Amino acid sequence: MKNSALLGLALLLRKNLALLAAANQQDLARAASAGLTGPMLDRLKLSPNDIETVATGCEQLAAMPDVIGEIMGMKQQPSGIRVGQMRVPIGVFGMIYESRPNVTIEAASLAIKSGNACILRGGSEAIDSNKALAALVAQALTSAGLPADAVQLVPTVDREAVGYLISMPQYVDVIIPRGGKGLIERISRDAKVPVIKHLDGNCHVYVDDPCDIAMAVKVADNAKTQKYSPCNAAEGLLVARGVAEAFLPQIAAIYAEKGVEIRADEAVAIILKGQAATKHIAVKGATEQDWYEEYLAPIISIKVVENVDGAIAHINQYSSHHTDAIITSNHMHAQKFLREVDSASVMVNASTRFADGFEFGLGAEIGISTDKFHARGPVGIEGLTSLKYVVLGDGEVRS
Numbered sequence: 001m002k003n004s005a006l007l008g009l010a011l012l013l014r015k016n017l018a019l020l021a022a023a024n025q026q027d028l029a030r031a032a033s034a035g036l037t038g039p040m041l042d043r044l045k046l047s048p049n050d051i052e053t054v055a056t057g058c059e060q061l062a063a064m065p066d067v068i069g070e071i072m073g074m075k076q077q078p079s080g081i082r083v084g085q086m087r088v089p090i091g092v093f094g095m096i097y098e099s100r101p102n103v104t105i106e107a108a109s110l111a112i113k114s115g116n117a118c119i120l121r122g123g124s125e126a127i128d129s130n131k132a133l134a135a136l137v138a139q140a141l142t143s144a145g146l147p148a149d150a151v152q153l154v155p156t157v158d159r160e161a162v163g164y165l166i167s168m169p170q171y172v173d174v175i176i177p178r179g180g181k182g183l184i185e186r187i188s189r190d191a192k193v194p195v196i197k198h199l200d201g202n203c204h205v206y207v208d209d210p211c212d213i214a215m216a217v218k219v220a221d222n223a224k225t226q227k228y229s230p231c232n233a234a235e236g237l238l239v240a241r242g243v244a245e246a247f248l249p250q251i252a253a254i255y256a257e258k259g260v261e262i263r264a265d266e267a268v269a270i271i272l273k274g275q276a277a278t279k280h281i282a283v284k285g286a287t288e289q290d291w292y293e294e295y296l297a298p299i300i301s302i303k304v305v306e307n308v309d310g311a312i313a314h315i316n317q318y319s320s321h322h323t324d325a326i327i328t329s330n331h332m333h334a335q336k337f338l339r340e341v342d343s344a345s346v347m348v349n350a351s352t353r354f355a356d357g358f359e360f361g362l363g364a365e366i367g368i369s370t371d372k373f374h375a376r377g378p379v380g381i382e383g384l385t386s387l388k389y390v391v392l393g394d395g396e397v398r399s
Contacts, residue, residue: 003062005112005144010058012136013051013105020046023132024101031125039229039296043099046129054105057357057364061113067381068115071390080396085387089115091173093384094165095366096121096187098179101129106357106364107176108137108151114384117150119172121165123179124157131155166191176379178367181294196379198344198370200294201231202320203352206311206337208328209242215349216243216327217250222351223325225258229296231368232323232345232355236291237302238311244271244304256281260298263290267304291318308333312340319343321370323355344370344377 013020024046031044067087074084093116095107104120111118122130134153142148154161166175169192176196177187184197205223207216223234239247248271255262263286264272272283290301291314305311308326315324325347326337334348345355345368355378357365362380369375375383 001144001146002066002112002115005140005146006058006062006109008143009105009109009112009137009140010055010062012140013055013058016132016136017048017051020051020129020132021048023128026128027101027126034125036125040099042227042229044101044126044129046101050102053358054102054109054364057106058109060358060361061109061364061381064113064381066113067385074392079398080393082392084390084392086390087382087385088388090384090386092117092119092171093366094119094121094172094175094193096162096165096175096177096179096183098123098183099126100178101126101133103178104130104133104153105137107366108134109364110366110381110384111151112141112146114381116384117152119152119154119165121154121162127157162187163190166193169193176367196367196369196371196375196383198231198320198322198368200320201233201322201368202235202292202294202318203232203323203355204236204238204311204315204319204325205234205352206238206305206308206315206324206326207240207243207247208308208311208326208330208333209240210329211240211243211327212329213243213246213250216247217254219325219327219349219351220251221254223353224255224260224300225298226351226353228298230353231294231296232352233296234325234352235293235295235300236314236318237300238305238314239268239302240308240311241267241304241306244268248272248302252281252283255300258298260300262300262302263287264302265304268302271304294320308336312337316340316342322368323347323352325350325352344368 070087071084074082076082097103137151138148172193175191175193177184181200184199188195205220252272263284265286269283272281286301321343323345324341324343327349328334338346357378357380360378365378365380368378
């Protein structure tokens with residue numbers, strides 16, 4: 001039934017592109033009239049490609065094994081009993097999110113596959129898109145013989161609804177906020193329900209010595225410019241001193257061409273000084289705050305570090321522990337980076353933009369967690385489940 005609902009939802013999404021586009025256009029027009037621009041408006045768009053991505057995600061989830069009820073680690077004890085753990089749904093999760101209407105489908109599809117019920121509270125700026133998507137979810141559930149209200153969208157844009165949702169542990173088992181830092185800080189502060197969260201995405205690419213310079217340029221470009229608004233876009237670029245002279249002019253020229261503002265330390269500024277006039281590369285001096293910043297915009301901070309140890313130290317001090325990548329041809333450096341960088345996703349020779357449930361093969365994601373308990377990184381099916389102990393006996397009693 002769950003897989004039938006997911007496949008039915010994928011079909012409905014593809015069949016209703018015009019309906020969804022019309023609803024999304026209402027949201028975009030209202031947002032533009034209210035003065036939303038740049039990344040905020042970009043996050044609100046629901047393109048045919050976005051629809052195809054979430055529809056494919058539904059199909060991926062349907063093809064995945066059903067982990068609910070799985071029993072693992074069963075071991076015989078000296079007393080005769082056998083003890084293991086069973087994977088079970090969390091119960092009811094509340095999803096509070098801003099802008100991105102595709103989150104409605106990601107959350108709904110994961111709720112269906114994981115056997116949870118969910119209550120969705122999207123942002124007021126996306127209300128028409130979210131209503132249209134939620135109606136398709138209800139239709140898919142009903143057609144598969146599941147309760148239509150297993151996935152519910154809060155239909156009001158009244159902000160008080162959020163306050164009620166996060167303060168009802170008798171009805172809601174976990175809250176998952178997905179949006180700006182202000183929203184997540186408020187939820188974390190005021191919630192009486194457990195929260196799975198990440199506050200921001202200050203992600204880094206470190207270009208190591210030695211490395212393939214062409215690969216480093218390609219990855220650093222993609223990690224920053226493929227899309228500026230997601231939380232897995234690179235905000236900081238660290239470059240080993242040994243490759244800085246070869247690498248920095250190339251990546252700076254690309255950033256300049258794409259309109260990316262560079263905020264850099266003195267070492268970077270010196271290397272790029274000769275390039276500034278000929279290639280229109282402008283470099284602003286970085287402040288201490290720049291190393292902490294999540295720009296979500298065409299801005300990047302760049303710093304020269306001595307080596308992999310310097311990169312790891314910088315990342316662990318300034319990053320948001322979301323996603324960080326090393327570009328290297330040294331296996332030992334790669335292993336050291338993987339072991340010592342304290343982030344939810346750590347990558348070798350790949351763009352930070354891959355830190356995503358869909359790209360990780362989870363089918364979809366409910367969000368990305370930088371917490372260190374239960375769920376960490378992209379939260380898919382297993383992140384929406386819990387484990388309970390199961391004991392099998394044959395009349396054993398404790399002496």
